[in-house]
Amino acid sequence: MDKKYQVFISSTYTDMKAERRVAVEAILDAGHIPAGMELFAASDRSQMEVIRAWIDKSDIFMLILGGRYGSIDPESGKSYIQLEYEHAVATEKPFFAIYLTDEAINNKVKELGTAAIEQNDTMKLNQFRALVKSKLCSEVSDARDIHRHVQKSINHLAEGRKLEGWVRASSLPDFSPQMEKMGALQTENAHLKHLLGQERKEGDEIRHLWLEAKAQAAKAVAANPEVASPLRFTGNFSKSTLNEPLELVVALSGKGGDIQNVRWKGTYLQLFSMIGFELIRDPSDEFVGRTIFRLVREHDDLVGVIERHSYNLMRNRFVELGVIEPLSKGSGWLLTNNGKALLMKIHEENGNALLRKIQGHS
Secondary structure (H helix, E strand, O other): OOEEOEEEEEOOOHHHHHHHHHHHHHHHHOOOEEEOOOOOOOOOOOHHHHHHHHHHHOOEEEEEEOOOOOOEOOOOOOEHHHHHHHHHHHOOOOEEEEEEOHHHHHHHHHHHHHHHOOOOOHHHHHHHHHHHHOOOEEEEOOHHHHHHHHHHHHHHHHHHOOOOOEEOHHHOOOOHHHHHHHHHOOOHHHHHHHHHHHHHHHHHHHHHHHHHHHHHHHHHOOOOOOOOOOOOOOOOOOHHHHOOEEEEEEEEEOOOOOEEEEEEEEEHHHHHHHHHHHHHHOOOHHHHHHHHHHHHOOOOOOOEEEOHHHHHHHHHHHHHHOOEOOOOOOOOOOEOHHHHHHHHHHHHHHHHHHHHHHHHOO
């Protein structure tokens, strides 16, 4: 069964943008899901509580260690990357680490200046570096080496550990006949009540997942033109290709059972930006339809669907625009190379915009 794994990337940020970008692209190229914390939205919980929760939800923990020790947690006196690493080890999370050679760090100093090396906690950095090197790790001399080590390490952990991961719905056993028999035993009133409750519950879950995924993707990369990227537009494709009007017909169910059609207007680029990160998981046609509805409806308590003809036109147009592969029976939404490249570009721009906003208030 083909699984996709969520990989939590831990590193300092300002000095490791290039390395993080390559790691994110390597994870995406391998068909997996990157996760991290730097640009996540604010939370009522402490920063370490949020970090630990995300590490626990991930399948693999990855550390990229450069020449800086990073921000210090005021309670423990340790850097956040060391606390993240120690939590992964303590909870027996499958992990691997990559550290830059002294030569690679010296090269970064030539490029970034003193921002690339530790100024205050060199002793703690050296102790942490020794700890990392005493366990599973790989030495890299530049950012491009990371791509090879990431995919190799993920494959190694997947073969040797029972990772939970994500699977395509189409690869699971088909229980639809049994479900149909169960549904036939229910009364129409009970069935409708069940659907209403399920719609509201799933709507909250999907919206929460999307918000988390959007924040996760926004932190993952920042533009760095000096790093070669395997994800580039091909042919005449560009971001503006999707900047054309889109109108979706949304069928809403009223209290009396009547159906009311309303229209959502935007662009294909806007909708792709909203659902793009979910497409990494090659979701089913049904899942994409439900997700779009829950994102475009005006109120969370509304129940309905995207009108089928409107949905098919939208889906087929995405195929024509070159961001998803043509759908065949039983297949999910598969991103094309241009679709992946556009997703990376959108996330880079989101990450840069948020970083500029943070720096403007610092």
